[in-house]
Amino acid sequence: MQVHKYDTVIVGAGGAGMRAAIESTKRSRTAVLTKLYPTRSHTGAAQGGMAAALANVEEDNWEWHTFDTVKGGDYLVDQDAAEILAKEAIDAVLDLEKMGLPFNRTPEGRIDQRRFGGHTRDHGKAAVRRSCYAADRTGHMILQTLYQNCVKEGVEFFNEFYVLDLLMADVDGVKRTAGVVAYELATGEIHVFQAKAVIFASGGNGKFFKVTSNAHTLTGDGQAAAFRRGLPLEDMEFFQFHPTGIWRMGILLTEGARGEGGILRNKDGERFMEKYAPVMKDLASRDVVSRAIYTEIREGRGCGLDGDHVYLDLTHLPPEQLDAKLPDITEFARTYLGIEPYTDPIPIQPTAHYAMGGIPTNVQGEVLMDNDTVVPGLYAAGEVACVSVHGANRLGTNSLLDINVFGRRAGIAAAEYAATADYVELPENPESQVVEQLERIRNGNGSERVSDIRSELQQSMDTNSMVYRTEATLKQAVADIAALKERYKHISVMDKGKRFNTDLLEAVELGNLLDLAEVTAVSGLARKESRGGHFREDYPTRDDVNFMQHTMAYREVDADGNTSIRLDYKPVVVTRYQPMERKY
Amino acid sequence: MSTPTIEDAPQAGNPHSAGLDAAESGKVELITITVRIRRFNPEEHPDAVWVDYQLTVDPKIRVLDAINTIKWEQDGTLTYRRSCAHGVCGSDAMRINGKNRLACKTLIKDVSPEKPITIEPIKGLTVLKDLVVDMDPFFQAYRDVMPFLITTGNEPTRERIQSEEDVQRFEDTTKCILCAACTTSCPVFWNDGQYFGPAAIVNAHRFIFDSRDEGAEQRLEILNDRDGVWRCRTTFNCTDACPRGIEVTKAIQEVKRALVTRRF
Ligand SMILES: Cc1cc2nc3c(=O)[nH]c(=O)nc-3n(C[C@H](O)[C@H](O)[C@H](O)COP(=O)(O)OP(=O)(O)OC[C@H]3O[C@@H](n4cnc5c(N)ncnc54)[C@H](O)[C@@H]3O)c2cc1C
Ligand code: SF4
Ligand code: FES
Numbered sequence: 001m002q003v004h005k006y007d008t009v010i011v012g013a014g015g016a017g018m019r020a021a022i023e024s025t026k027r028s029r030t031a032v033l034t035k036l037y038p039t040r041s042h043t044g045a046a047q048g049g050m051a052a053a054l055a056n057v058e059e060d061n062w063e064w065h066t067f068d069t070v071k072g073g074d075y076l077v078d079q080d081a082a083e084i085l086a087k088e089a090i091d092a093v094l095d096l097e098k099m100g101l102p103f104n105r106t107p108e109g110r111i112d113q114r115r116f117g118g119h120t121r122d123h124g125k126a127a128v129r130r131s132c133y134a135a136d137r138t139g140h141m142i143l144q145t146l147y148q149n150c151v152k153e154g155v156e157f158f159n160e161f162y163v164l165d166l167l168m169a170d171v172d173g174v175k176r177t178a179g180v181v182a183y184e185l186a187t188g189e190i191h192v193f194q195a196k197a198v199i200f201a202s203g204g205n206g207k208f209f210k211v212t213s214n215a216h217t218l219t220g221d222g223q224a225a226a227f228r229r230g231l232p233l234e235d236m237e238f239f240q241f242h243p244t245g246i247w248r249m250g251i252l253l254t255e256g257a258r259g260e261g262g263i264l265r266n267k268d269g270e271r272f273m274e275k276y277a278p279v280m281k282d283l284a285s286r287d288v289v290s291r292a293i294y295t296e297i298r299e300g301r302g303c304g305l306d307g308d309h310v311y312l313d314l315t316h317l318p319p320e321q322l323d324a325k326l327p328d329i330t331e332f333a334r335t336y337l338g339i340e341p342y343t344d345p346i347p348i349q350p351t352a353h354y355a356m357g358g359i360p361t362n363v364q365g366e367v368l369m370d371n372d373t374v375v376p377g378l379y380a381a382g383e384v385a386c387v388s389v390h391g392a393n394r395l396g397t398n399s400l401l402d403i404n405v406f407g408r409r410a411g412i413a414a415a416e417y418a419a420t421a422d423y424v425e426l427p428e429n430p431e432s433q434v435v436e437q438l439e440r441i442r443n444g445n446g447s448e449r450v451s452d453i454r455s456e457l458q459q460s461m462d463t464n465s466m467v468y469r470t471e472a473t474l475k476q477a478v479a480d481i482a483a484l485k486e487r488y489k490h491i492s493v494m495d496k497g498k499r500f501n502t503d504l505l506e507a508v509e510l511g512n513l514l515d516l517a518e519v520t521a522v523s524g525l526a527r528k529e530s531r532g533g534h535f536r537e538d539y540p541t542r543d544d545v546n547f548m549q550h551t552m553a554y555r556e557v558d559a560d561g562n563t564s565i566r567l568d569y570k571p572v573v574v575t576r577y578q579p580m581e582r583k584y
Numbered sequence: 585m586s587t588p589t590i591e592d593a594p595q596a597g598n599p600h601s602a603g604l605d606a607a608e609s610g611k612v613e614l615i616t617i618t619v620r621i622r623r624f625n626p627e628e629h630p631d632a633v634w635v636d637y638q639l640t641v642d643p644k645i646r647v648l649d650a651i652n653t654i655k656w657e658q659d660g661t662l663t664y665r666r667s668c669a670h671g672v673c674g675s676d677a678m679r680i681n682g683k684n685r686l687a688c689k690t691l692i693k694d695v696s697p698e699k700p701i702t703i704e705p706i707k708g709l710t711v712l713k714d715l716v717v718d719m720d721p722f723f724q725a726y727r728d729v730m731p732f733l734i735t736t737g738n739e740p741t742r743e744r745i746q747s748e749e750d751v752q753r754f755e756d757t758t759k760c761i762l763c764a765a766c767t768t769s770c771p772v773f774w775n776d777g778q779y780f781g782p783a784a785i786v787n788a789h790r791f792i793f794d795s796r797d798e799g800a801e802q803r804l805e806i807l808n809d810r811d812g813v814w815r816c817r818t819t820f821n822c823t824d825a826c827p828r829g830i831e832v833t834k835a836i837q838e839v840k841r842a843l844v845t846r847r848f
Contacts, residue, residue, distance in 0.1 A: 100733030269597015451656030494660030
């Protein structure tokens with residue numbers, strides 16, 4: 001075992017982690033631990049754009065952006081945080097441009113902007129051009145640009161280090177951050193990083209669904225580590241299903257395709273969104289469009305032999321426009337479906353996309369241990385966190401924004417905290433929990449296979465916890481997960497070695513997915529209303545009297561070591577906007 | 585490319601081609617394939633060996649899916665890198681039937697599945713285990729070309745102005761995902777690992793031709809080195825290998841020309 005000492009440790013090198021690192025490296029001795037090489041992070045998969053009311057191409061302002069964010073989130077958004085997001089968006093985009101990001105440009109040479117779902121002029125009057133973009137590889141360009149600037153700033157990376165545990169210690173009755181425990185993939189060695197400040201920026205947890213736009217590596221390791229150490233997870237029942245994933249594969253086709261004029265059609269060729277969202281049509285917010293697609297499918301208007309998908313039609317757009325603005329996604333259709341988007345509509349279905357919930361933080365990125373107490377020295381930013389700027393449903397282009405605004409804030413706050421705070425003494429045998437977990441898996445000789453349990457989990461979540469949910473389906477999910485967790489105790493792995501043991505780590509990751517799926521289903525079961533991404537057919541309307549509050553899920557351990565989930569609720573911060581009915 | 589035949593469209597109102605019909609037909613004709621993988625684990629044995637795996641699959645799946653199936657169902661010790669599974673993260677460049685490709689962007693049906701499909705690690709970097717190679721020298725070459733915007737003077741308050749035409753000059757090389765398929769397909773790099781390699785030059789190109797950048801002279805000096813651009817023998821292997829369709833050789837030629845003319 002090796003022990004390292006840094007002022008600030010950042011877990012994750014996606015957009016949020018690297019944006020934080022650029023700030024904290026200037027101010028404190030910083031290490032970035034990442035299970036992937038930084039440029040492999042899933043921020044690089046983001047396509048459509050990053051929102052900011054630059055008003056480069058038409059009238060716009062941050063207040064409209066704030067309103068859209070709050071409405072898009074179905075009034076579960078903390079409005080103070082949304083206001084910061086929208087205000088700081090402008091500098092966040094300009095900062096990236098100054099760092100070198102090659103945005104698409106207007107004829108005047110300024111950053112170009114395009115339409116995106118749910119972003120409107122003057123509180124819903126019409127679609128507005130707010131998304132700043134680089135073709136359909138905006139996330140790729142953000143990830144590359146941030147990495148380039150990390151190279152420039154000399155950020156210290158520990159690549160292919162898996163953080164598996166968070167260390168906290170009681171100091172005079174206060175729980176404080178002491179560091180993290182990491183596993184080095186190349187050698188199998190355990191490393192303890194003592195740190196004054198730790199920032200979790202480890203991304204989402206979409207891999208508990210089968211049809212998903214998420215990478216194999218999005219297994220919620222950060223959320224699971226925090227949860228196991230007794231910290232709450234906020235709003236985990238809110239998961240976004242993006243309307244346009246490639247049929248059966250889930251690979252994303254950006255909403256920017258509809259921003260450029262793409263149209264959703266059912267088997268009769270009908271532009272069905274006109275029925276569901278007369279003003280915004282295909283650019284209504286994602287939860288609305290995903291439900292509309294499933295309604296079409298359920299009512300027999302789906303396409304194909306099984307009627308289980310609809311079309312994204314780009315055939316009326318000029319090929320030059322597709323080549324210039326949507327080159328990657330049109331290539332995905334060619335590569336993976338063998339069809340030509342110039343002339344053929346693309347078969348699509350909703351795909352599990354984005355975790356609105358996560359580790360609760362305040363607007364400085366400080367992690368909360370209950371409704372209002374912060375954990376000194378602990379921060380979170382990006383998809384792993386819940387500020388909450390996305391509420392019950394994130395607007396497209398607001399996450400690339402989130403990782404930049406709150407990544408930066410967390411980086412500054414953590415480094416400033418580290419400048420004045422002392423190290424907290426490491427607990428005795430800090431590595432013990434991780435070593436015990438790894439040895440249990442490595443030495444397990446049960447007959448259960450990791451891949452079987454994982455695919456059954458994904459199947460159950462797709463069937464029971466997707467776009468439409470009911471009491472019965474969610475109960476089924478909870479029961480399935482409980483049974484799978486039992487089976488998980490009897491897994492064995494084939495690779496017993498030290499070197500690049502990805503077999504072992506897939507097993508660890510599955511454990512995280514099981515815990516987080518359970519929180520998602522249990523939180524969803526208790527939320528007897530429909531709001532944003534959480535749609536209960538048995539409670540089809542929003543219930544502001546009982547449920548305009550954030551879910552806070554805690555892990556409880558009883559005297560016999562049995563665990564359960566306890567749910568609590570936290571008020572939503574309302575500043576300017578009173579809840580209204582949501583129409584697009 | 586298939587032509588739309590609206591006349592025989594089974595579903596009125598949507599254009600419908602044979603290509604789309606094929607994509608949508610739920611019918612799957614499974615085939616049995618042999619995947620022959622170069623295995624190496626120095627913890628167990630000092631030499632690499634070929635191991636054959638048989639599996640029955642839908643030919644439309646990705647090579648990565650087939651490798652996953654082997655790992656998940658037959659041999660958990662099989663080791664490789666992967667993340668996004670759709671060609672954007674650069675994790676899974678490997679030699680498939682002797683050619684560098686991303687396993688997640690290559691379908692089984694396109695790699696002559698009637699014969700054994702061979703899979704080896706990319707060449708020229710030290711193999712650490714199975715398909716995992718040491719990427720550090722690759723990233724070091726990248727860092728050596730100063731892959732970041734270099735500017736002097738005061739920052740503007742708003743964005744810098746740049747025309748679409750100016751963006752076009754380096755747009756192609758911004759697509760790079762650092763997968764190393766190009767560098768590890770280059771015979772010059774195989775013979776001499778000191779050569780910067782195409783990927784580093786591509787990333788230097790991305791800044792040299794960016795109208796906002798002022799570090800071109802410095803980067804060109806670095807690439808004028810004996811391990812720099814002049815080592816390139818224009819074999820076009822890199823361009824063929826690039827999964828992002830970047831015209832790698834052309835970018836290298838543009839850098840060479842800039843070195844001669846000092847115009848960029
Ligand atoms: C296909 C796709 C398209 C999208 N398009 C858009 C868009 O157009 N606009 C928009 O606003 N949003 C978009 N999003 C959402 C947005 O891209 C993501 O929410 C955002 O990029 C997440 O960034 P992140 O930094 O939080 O996490 P990630 O980029 O996922 O990075 C996570 C990091 O954590 C590290 N990590 C994870 N676990 C561990 C561990 N145990 N130990 C150490 N390190 C760890 C990983 O190595 C990685 O570096 C899209 C998402 C997807 C999937
Ligand atoms: S230029 Fe192409 S092949 Fe080379 S590293 Fe970049 S993406 Fe990969
Ligand atoms: S897994 Fe990301 S490029 Fe293949």
